[in-house]
Amino acid sequence: MRAVGQAARQASRRMAAASTAAKNQALLSLARRLREAGPALASANARDLKAAAAAGLDGPMLDRLKLSPEVIETVAQGCEQIAAMPDPVGEISGLKRRPSGISVGQMRVPLGVFGMIYESRPNVTIEAASLAIKSGNACILRGGSEAIHSNLALAELVAAALREAGLPPEGVQLIASTDRTAVGLLITAPEHVDVIIPRGGKGLIERISAESKVPVIKHLDGNCHCYVDAEVDFDLALTVVMNAKTQKYSPCNATESLLVHAESASDFLPHIGALLAEKGVEMRGCSRSLALLGPIPGAVIKPATEADWSEEYLAPILSIKVVDSLDEAIEHINRYGSHHTDAILTSNHGHAMRFLREVDSASVMVNASTRFADGFEYGLGAEIGISTDKLHARGPVGLEGLSSLKWVVLGQGEVRR
Amino acid sequence: MRAVGQAARQASRRMAAASTAAKNQALLSLARRLREAGPALASANARDLKAAAAAGLDGPMLDRLKLSPEVIETVAQGCEQIAAMPDPVGEISGLKRRPSGISVGQMRVPLGVFGMIYESRPNVTIEAASLAIKSGNACILRGGSEAIHSNLALAELVAAALREAGLPPEGVQLIASTDRTAVGLLITAPEHVDVIIPRGGKGLIERISAESKVPVIKHLDGNCHCYVDAEVDFDLALTVVMNAKTQKYSPCNATESLLVHAESASDFLPHIGALLAEKGVEMRGCSRSLALLGPIPGAVIKPATEADWSEEYLAPILSIKVVDSLDEAIEHINRYGSHHTDAILTSNHGHAMRFLREVDSASVMVNASTRFADGFEYGLGAEIGISTDKLHARGPVGLEGLSSLKWVVLGQGEVRR
Incomplete structure (x- = not known):
């Protein structure tokens, strides 16, 4: 986990500095690879489905786990939609001249590294990866153990797409271990992870929020x-x-x-x-x-x-x-x-x-x-989750919620008096 | 503390709904009252200075504690400057029509209740109060015990200004007790407090961050x-x-x-x-x-x-x-x-x-x-602090940092298909 964290932190610098063209190339390559990988994905997914059925998982759980051709086409289209969206990174807004002579504005920048902890649906792997790529973040993904073979197959496609675009494959890493201690390490490493986004049942989210040393963007009830x-x-x-x-x-x-x-x-x-x-x-x-x-x-x-x-x-x-x-x-x-x-x-x-x-x-x-109330309906292209917190992002969290604003000062040698 | 918290939560609704005119009236009234209260403030401040000198506090500490006529004039002007700034609350931005027919945008709203924990300088009491008033938040202030008499005198002026403008005096509350347990209660009451802003030495800030159950906007090193x-x-x-x-x-x-x-x-x-x-x-x-x-x-x-x-x-x-x-x-x-x-x-x-x-x-x-790198130099009017966090606000935190964006959807009976 330490090695994964360090690699993510290092990759995050290159992801943040990546050109819009490279990021879009990676997204379009990923869409193409998803469509081409149909049979390979189906066989990896079949292993998960078989194990889940043997473990007695119920119908709706199996449905969520299934990577049908329709689900794959939907996530591939999602990658293309995100490629078509404007790049949020580097935009400078509100640049204003101050009486001292300096100009002050704000630049939108990636958060750095986000960790995502989620259950069953393997399509979340691609949604998270594609949002990370476009928003210039690195991410560490921890999917459910029941979807491990599907997730590993999908993560390989992501790494190949990143490489094709000249971006570091460590920009999107999937934790291969299904060991629970990995989650504990992920949420207590603020030196490697800037924010944790848990998706799943309320119990999971409450537990992670209580134990995390890293800020959490969370979603609790929807009453x-x-x-x-x-x-x-x-x-x-x-x-x-x-x-x-x-x-x-x-x-x-x-x-x-x-x-x-x-x-x-x-x-x-x-x-x-x-x-x-x-x-x-x-x-x-x-x-x-x-x-x-x-x-x-x-x-x-x-x-x-x-x-x-x-x-x-x-x-x-x-x-x-x-x-x-x-x-x-x-x-x-x-x-x-x-x-x-x-x-x-x-x-x-x-x-x-x-x-x-x-x-x-x-x-x-x-x-x-x-x-x-949904990222697609709001025009965010995709959502990494929905926040019921009040700080940072509220409601559906898309590319903007995965970024923040830093101050930019442009001077011509001004000094403070 | 429980009663203070409940009163703050209740007052926060009225602060959030307050008109710009009422908020500005409170700020201008506060500026006037600060100037009129010179002798009363000086005598309250003298009690603190006397106790501090008796306790052997050093010169720079005494300097920071002093409410000189110049300091009072500066904070009074600060209130007037904040009154002159645009009201951040209620602004709707980016309203766009979606294919479904709904229009989606974002509205800037107050965070709710912020808790502020700070040391020595009593002028921070007025800076925090004036930012709270303009940003439509309620706040609970916990100043240093060495400034308690000065802070109580200042808090009375704030309450009177709020009343004059028809706003709830519980919108800005100062914790009168100098007991340390009050801080512990403040930072562990997410039901009453939405965010904690500590200002002081690194030790104080690290301790509060580690123990807080409420999100903290914090400032650590400046290397x-x-x-x-x-x-x-x-x-x-x-x-x-x-x-x-x-x-x-x-x-x-x-x-x-x-x-x-x-x-x-x-x-x-x-x-x-x-x-x-x-x-x-x-x-x-x-x-x-x-x-x-x-x-x-x-x-x-x-x-x-x-x-x-x-x-x-x-x-x-x-x-x-x-x-x-x-x-x-x-x-x-x-x-x-x-x-x-x-x-x-x-x-x-x-x-x-x-x-x-x-x-x-x-x-x-x-x-x-x-x-x-300073709220005044950046044109924020005043700053409640400087954030070295990456989520929510980075750098000097002013009125905007005390607010967040919620989603607004305007429809004509649209439904989801």
């Missing part, structure tokens, strides 16, 4: 809200809330809690209740919403407990509360939410602006589904 | 370099290097190490050696620089040890090394420096650009004194 205001287009609100809750239940940006203004509740709740019941979504309501929802044949509707307001279900369950004002809605979201993504459905401009400003979440939305 | 290139205006280089080293010895942005390209060394070193000797600066050189410096009557010139290259002297001592290339200079700075502030003296544009890009420091400079 997302939709708030239906007093002034609102009911059809629009129905469409958006249904999409936010039911388009997919497992993503972190799916809505878990619905707040409805008292003036809208008597019309809105019976309508949405019927639609949710059709989709088999269980409703857990406050007493006022229960009275308005009424019993719906075949639907599970029950009283919400205090714990429900903080819950991230990731399942066909929705908590529902009637509120008396925009203030109450904002207060509820800031208190019980997880500062991830929250949306207001309203036709009142002032309310929309207050919600945007006062809800303290990484993504705040007006009249759009919380499911849009 | 700053000047590199004199092969192509350079000698007079310009002499002027800038002398300023960077000798204008003041104690600041973190003073130069501690001089690198000279071999082609410049034989002309440059004898000249600067004579100037440094005149100022009584001790020189610690590599063998090649010692040969070129030669003995200078009355000057202390000795061989540098390996430890010298990493040393932050904060004293009239300079380490000197001859290098054979720009590459060697960059490598030396990245290896031994503290990523604080480094300058190149050159007339070669390509070398200047490479130095800016490849030296991994918070501030990189061309033909200007490292002493310029």
